[in-house]
Amino acid sequence: xxxxxxxxxxxxxxxxxxxxxxxxxxxxxxxxxxxxxxxxxxxxxxxxxxxxxxxxxxxxxxxxxxxxxxxxxxxxxxxxxx
Numbered sequence: 534x535x536x537x538x539x540x541x542x543x544x545x546x547x548x549x550x551x552x553x554x555x556x557x558x559x560x561x562x563x564x565x566x567x568x569x570x571x572x573x574x575x576x577x578x579x580x581x582x583x584x585x586x587x588x589x590x591x592x593x594x595x596x597x598x599x600x601x602x603x604x605x606x607x608x609x610x611x612x613x614x615x
Contacts, residue, residue, distance in 0.1 A: 545573035
């Protein structure tokens, strides 16, 4: 998805893991994914560089749809669909 599409997407669950380092954001995402339904969108906020690689890999492994990443000032917004 394009950055503009991602910034306007309806998010069903937002996880703020900016205060944690690897593997904290991924663990938070794994815990929270059970709280949303199939087809819903979750965003993970992370300041950890490794999360940009970890979340897409995890999505592929688990069959979730990685939608993209938006870089903000000092952190990333990573989007996925269950």
